[in-house]
Amino acid sequence: MRPSPSSPVWHPFTQHALEPVMKRIVKTDGAYLIDEDGRLILDAISSWWVITHRHRHPVIMDAVRTASETFDQIIFAEYTHEPAEELAKGLIRVAPPGLAHVFYSDSGSTAVEVALKMALGFFHNRGTPRARIVVMEHGYHGDTIGTMSTGERGVFNAAYEPLLFGVDTIPFPHPGREQDTLDAFELLCRGGHVAALLVEPLVLGAGGMRMYPPHLLAQLKRIAEAHETLLIADEVMTGWGRTGTLFACEQADITPDILCASKGITGGALPLAVTLCSAEIFDAHLSTDRSRTFFHSSSYTANPIACAAALANLGVWQSEPVAARIKSLESMHRKKLARFRSDPRFTNVRQTGTIAALDLNAATVGYLSDVGPKLRAFFRERNLLIRPLGNVIYLMTPYCVTSGDLDRAYAAIDEAADLIAAAKI
Numbered sequence: 001m002r003p004s005p006s007s008p009v010w011h012p013f014t015q016h017a018l019e020p021v022m023k024r025i026v027k028t029d030g031a032y033l034i035d036e037d038g039r040l041i042l043d044a045i046s047s048w049w050v051i052t053h054r055h056r057h058p059v060i061m062d063a064v065r066t067a068s069e070t071f072d073q074i075i076f077a078e079y080t081h082e083p084a085e086e087l088a089k090g091l092i093r094v095a096p097p098g099l100a101h102v103f104y105s106d107s108g109s110t111a112v113e114v115a116l117k118m119a120l121g122f123f124h125n126r127g128t129p130r131a132r133i134v135v136m137e138h139g140y141h142g143d144t145i146g147t148m149s150t151g152e153r154g155v156f157n158a159a160y161e162p163l164l165f166g167v168d169t170i171p172f173p174h175p176g177r178e179q180d181t182l183d184a185f186e187l188l189c190r191g192g193h194v195a196a197l198l199v200e201p202l203v204l205g206a207g208g209m210r211m212y213p214p215h216l217l218a219q220l221k222r223i224a225e226a227h228e229t230l231l232i233a234d235e236v237m238t239g240w241g242r243t244g245t246l247f248a249c250e251q252a253d254i255t256p257d258i259l260c261a262s263k264g265i266t267g268g269a270l271p272l273a274v275t276l277c278s279a280e281i282f283d284a285h286l287s288t289d290r291s292r293t294f295f296h297s298s299s300y301t302a303n304p305i306a307c308a309a310a311l312a313n314l315g316v317w318q319s320e321p322v323a324a325r326i327k328s329l330e331s332m333h334r335k336k337l338a339r340f341r342s343d344p345r346f347t348n349v350r351q352t353g354t355i356a357a358l359d360l361n362a363a364t365v366g367y368l369s370d371v372g373p374k375l376r377a378f379f380r381e382r383n384l385l386i387r388p389l390g391n392v393i394y395l396m397t398p399y400c401v402t403s404g405d406l407d408r409a410y411a412a413i414d415e416a417a418d419l420i421a422a423a424k425i
């Protein structure tokens with residue numbers, strides 16, 4: 001019922017009064033975690049969406065070893081270094097065309113905070129201040145005060161509500177009601193105060209793996225452009241192949257004004273984040289007037305070892321058939337998901353790229369429904385790391401996962417649904 005009495009560790013998103021003592025993971029390998037008892041656990045959620053190709057990709061780990069022979073942290077305001085320079089060039093090469101500058105930080109949340117500051121700084125420095133941020137219902141952008149302000153409000157942030165700033169929210173584009181989303185955005189833009197639309201392209205992750213089509217993202221971009229509102233694409237989860245393309249924005253054939261990436265940027269090896277922006281945004285901060293400086297830094301900005309890992313990851317994307325691997329994973333999910341499509345135990349069976357999700361028809365739904373913890377315990381017993389978001393069960397595995405691994409995960413989902421229906425767990 002409690003953390004091991006000898007452990008002072010306070011774990012994230014963990015109710016220590018309810019969770020069993022945590023097993024120690026002693027090693028990772030491919031799509032697996034290996035615990036202290038020698039159990040091989042399928043990491044079906046890529047250790048919270050960060051592992052892309054596989055755990056400990058040898059090329060990336062080698063790059064980390066090599067970089068650590070020459071570098072540790074180096075102040076990034078005064079000096080620059082090769083890994084950061086090369087990585088920035090590499091990112092601009094693979095990112096949607098038109099993004100011209102790279103700002104480094106160290107987590108998805110900071111990448112989004114940086115994006116918000118860039119957007120407000122842009123309008124401030126142009127002398128046409130705008131301060132409203134528009135977000136999408138069910139969005140998630142991080143757990144800092146700023147990013148919580150832009151995310152869906154709920155039990156996660158109720159205690160901090162007094163500190164959160166106000167944003168404008170457009171409805172999630174449910175099938176058949178897409179026009180409502182577009183109309184709401186257009187109406188907000190007409191006021192002339194909207195600095196930016198901040199949105200997760202194609203898949204709203206933590207908000208329940210909610211998916212919407214690329215054409216809608218393209219339409220939002222068109223409306224934003226017409227009103228000189230910036231589009232911030234939060235690709236922290238969707239980037240690095242998750243949705244079938246390197247970045248999700250590619251599928252809508254758009255270039256956002258600002259793009260945030262983190263999680264899979266190092267293939268999951270080390271923490272790193274980037275905020276890419278257009279030349280216009282950089283130029284609005286470029287001046288002999290020091291007050292126009294972009295006032296932001298993290299102590300570990302552009303950590304050279306993390307940059308080397310990310311650079312090696314870019315190399316893996318070039319030298320290995322990653323795109324083909326993703327295509328094959330996509331089609332595996334498509335085939336295996338098919339059997340749940342007309343299954344009354346589930347609704348909203350859906351997939352975007354390598355992300356597959358389905359909602360369990362449960363009596364109580366929502367994040368705090370007790371279905372979630374029951375399912376987690378059930379999967380844990382079967383050596384599967386699957387963490388449903390309330391009654392939303394999803395798989396987002398490393399790309400090296402085998403068809404047999406997925407069969408095991410889907411069989412467990414099938415069995416769990418029966419047990420929940422029969423109130424047996």
Ligand SMILES: *Cc1c(COP(=O)(O)O)cnc(C)c1O
Nearest residue numbers: 107108109140141142205236237
């Ligand atoms: C995970 C996530 C974040 C926050 O990233 P952290 O590295 O956990 O701070 C932001 N946006 C999206 C879409 C995410 O999935």
